[in-house]
Amino acid sequence: MPLCVLEDVKKTYRIGEDEVEVLKGINLQVERGExxxxxxxxxxxxxxxxxxxxxxxxPSSGRYIxxxxxxxxxxxxxxxxxxxxxxxxxxxxFYLLPYATVLENVLLPTLYMEHSKNGxxxxxxxxxxxLVGLSDRAKFKxxxxxxxxxxxxxxxxxxxxxPDLILADEPTGQLDSKTAGEIxxxxxxxxxxxxxxxxxxxxAGTAAYARKTLRIRDGLIVD
Amino acid sequence: MRRIYLNLxxxxxxxxxxxxxxxxAVLGVxxxxxxxILVSNLSASLTRKGEMEIEKLGRDLLVVRSGTIRRFxxxxxxxxxxxxxxMADAAAIAEGAPSVLDVSPSSHRTFPVRYERNVLASILVTxxxxxxxxxxxxxxxxxxFFTVQDDEGLxxxxxxxxKVAEKLFGDSDPLGRNILIWRVPCRVVGxxxxxxxxxxxxxxxxxxxxxxxTFLRRFVNKNYISTIYVQSAGSASTSAAKxxxxxxxxxxxxxxQGKRDDFTVIDAKDVAALKSQATSMITILGRVAAxxxxxxxxxxxxxxxxxxxxxxxxxxxxxxAVGSRSRDIITQFLVESSFISLMGGAVGVLLxxxxxxxxxxxxxxxxxxxxxxxxxxxxxxxxxxxxxxxxPSRKAMSIQPVDIIRS
Numbered sequence: 294m295p296l297c298v299l300e301d302v303k304k305t306y307r308i309g310e311d312e313v314e315v316l317k318g319i320n321l322q323v324e325r326g327e328x329x330x331x332x333x334x335x336x337x338x339x340x341x342x343x344x345x346x347x348x349x350x351x352p353s354s355g356r357y358i359x360x361x362x363x364x365x366x367x368x369x370x371x372x373x374x375x376x377x378x379x380x381x382x383x384x385x386x387f388y389l390l391p392y393a394t395v396l397e398n399v400l401l402p403t404l405y406m407e408h409s410k411n412g413x414x415x416x417x418x419x420x421x422x423x424l425v426g427l428s429d430r431a432k433f434k435x436x437x438x439x440x441x442x443x444x445x446x447x448x449x450x451x452x453x454x455x456p457d458l459i460l461a462d463e464p465t466g467q468l469d470s471k472t473a474g475e476i477x478x479x480x481x482x483x484x485x486x487x488x489x490x491x492x493x494x495x496x497a498g499t500a501a502y503a504r505k506t507l508r509i510r511d512g513l514i515v516d
Numbered sequence: 517m518r519r520i521y522l523n524l525x526x527x528x529x530x531x532x533x534x535x536x537x538x539x540x541a542v543l544g545v546x547x548x549x550x551x552x553i554l555v556s557n558l559s560a561s562l563t564r565k566g567e568m569e570i571e572k573l574g575r576d577l578l579v580v581r582s583g584t585i586r587r588f589x590x591x592x593x594x595x596x597x598x599x600x601x602x603m604a605d606a607a608a609i610a611e612g613a614p615s616v617l618d619v620s621p622s623s624h625r626t627f628p629v630r631y632e633r634n635v636l637a638s639i640l641v642t643x644x645x646x647x648x649x650x651x652x653x654x655x656x657x658x659x660x661f662f663t664v665q666d667d668e669g670l671x672x673x674x675x676x677x678x679k680v681a682e683k684l685f686g687d688s689d690p691l692g693r694n695i696l697i698w699r700v701p702c703r704v705v706g707x708x709x710x711x712x713x714x715x716x717x718x719x720x721x722x723x724x725x726x727x728x729x730t731f732l733r734r735f736v737n738k739n740y741i742s743t744i745y746v747q748s749a750g751s752a753s754t755s756a757a758k759x760x761x762x763x764x765x766x767x768x769x770x771x772x773q774g775k776r777d778d779f780t781v782i783d784a785k786d787v788a789a790l791k792s793q794a795t796s797m798i799t800i801l802g803r804v805a806a807x808x809x810x811x812x813x814x815x816x817x818x819x820x821x822x823x824x825x826x827x828x829x830x831x832x833x834x835x836x837a838v839g840s841r842s843r844d845i846i847t848q849f850l851v852e853s854s855f856i857s858l859m860g861g862a863v864g865v866l867l868x869x870x871x872x873x874x875x876x877x878x879x880x881x882x883x884x885x886x887x888x889x890x891x892x893x894x895x896x897x898x899x900x901x902x903x904x905x906x907x908p909s910r911k912a913m914s915i916q917p918v919d920i921i922r923s
Contacts, residue, residue, distance in 0.1 A: 344918050347837075349837060349917050349918050349921070369842060370841040370842060370843070373836065373839050373840060373842075373844075374839065374841065376837065376838065376839050377838065377839020378839070382837055382838065384921060388833075388834045388837075388921065390831050392526060392529035392530045392532075397522060397526060400522065401834070401835065401838055402838040404522060404523065404840070404844075405835075405839040405841070405844055406839070450838065
């Protein structure tokens with residue numbers, strides 16, 4: 294069974310009187326251990342697709358199965374638990390808490406884990422910071438770090454709960470090309486270590502790191 | 517626990533950017549706990565003081581006053597003085613009332629007092645019997661009190677109150693000296709211990725005691741007295757003693773049924789009860805003020821929490837994305853608002869405590885700490901925080917990660 298299965302997923306938004314169909318029937322499978330890129334121009338529906346894959350939103354129709362669980366009809370809080378257990382997010386704007394330290398930011402998802410022990414969580418956070426090359430920055434605040442370093446913190450936060458899927462939304466959008474390369478190398482390294490990685494981007498250079506690229510246009514997968 | 521701690525650490529740092537507004541928000545809670553602590557400590561102290569005054573007055577003591585007494589506010593006024601209360605009445609009470617252990621008839625008037633060149637223009641001179649110190653629980657410090665023989669023999673002896681002794685003699689020893697009270701020379705045989713002001717606001721240290729018969733014959737030349745101090749046989753029998761005294765005196769003074777007494781029997785407990793009524797008024801008013809302060813505090817915290825939730829929409833979105841459930845968000849903001857409230861409460865308790873210590877020192881009240889004040893303060897602070905946090909945290913809960921991320 295693949296990690297993610299989307300069957301004829303449609304998503305409609307209501308804007309005033311009008312109904313806008315953003316996703317028009319997506320069929321998609323992501324196998325465990327894959328590194329895929331989803332490419333498309335802005336307005337193509339790739340952000341909506343990412344929200345659905347990331348369990349931030351549910352489809353209007355169709356089915357979505359993540360790690361053998363039917364997501365389609367889950368409640369808000371059930372989605373939260375699912376995100377916490379299965380998905381690590383990396384965002385374009387990093388989205389770190391500005392008044393929390395690097396270590397606290399990395400620990401944030403563990404606050405919502407069912408069974409998490411403080412000492413263990415801290416030990417693991419330090420190991421992951423070592424892995425992303427920031428072990429000497431644990432006590433820093435995000436605004437004391439460069440963009441590339443902040444994105445590494447975000448990747449560390451995405452890894453802390455040992456998720457099945459790392460979902461990166463334009464992870465290099467705010468970075469220069471050299472730093473972007475470093476971040477993509479890091480994601481590739483995570484993939485080599487067995488993590489499933491999905492990158493949503495409009496940048497071909499970024500997509501090139503993936504082993505498989507899907508293109509989305511006007512709410513449909515085109516190849 | 518760890519979650520609360522980590523969340524609080526993060527919250528404190530985010531609150532740090534609203535120092536002034538947070539400070540203003542907790543002002544109400546601060547004032548609330550401050551007045552709670554102050555009022556409950558003060559009223560506990562006043563109650564304690566009342567008890568101490570009853571003890572000072574003498575336990576199980578009844579006071580029979582000639583004439584009728586009316587009260588205006590806290591102070592008692594003698595409306596009329598009758599000329600009917602006599603030494604014989606006192607003797608009749610001692611013999612006729614089974615619930616009475618002992619009596620001490622007494623009368624007083626102010627006189628000029630002189631020692632050598634030192635003149636005090638008006639000093640309260642009180643004629644009492646030799647058992648007075650025991651009845652009033654008010655004893656001689658130096659020398660001795662006068663005896664039954666002194667009283668019967670109309671001896672010209674005097675026992676000075678502490679302050680009178682100081683005013684007349686300064687540092688030198690008054691014992692054995694002769695002072696002139698009005699026109700009567702008296703030998704000082706004793707000096708009383710320090711007693712302070714009694715329940716009827718008479719300074720016990722600023723008077724001179726002379727034998728009551730000496731007083732009546734040599735000073736005022738009258739047959740009637742103003743006061744009889746009565747000791748009942750234990751606190752259980754004070755009301756019985758009061759009834760017995762009243763019936764004896766009514767009969768002796770030939771007061772017919774339906775006519776008013778020409779005397780008043782005062783129970784030490786009556787006086788104390790009246791004072792504690794005043795104390796409980798203070799307590800009630802203080803609590804009302806505290807309640808209003810807490811209400812203002814709640815509104816302050818409500819507004820700062822709404823501000824905080826708006827400022828931290830992104831944080832809430834991020835937290836939701838990484839797995840916090842809506843109830844985690846509610847808990848987080850409720851904990852934050854009660855924490856803010858508790859901070860104000862803690863400062864209020866601390867300052868309230870310090871101020872009560874100062875007030876106790878300045879007004880010489882007994883040092884009393886009311887534990888219930890602290891408990892109420894704590895509960896009210898947390899309660900205010902939780903109540904004020906409900907609306908903002910529900911607002912926070914409604915924030916969806918998809919609305920925040922990418923917008």
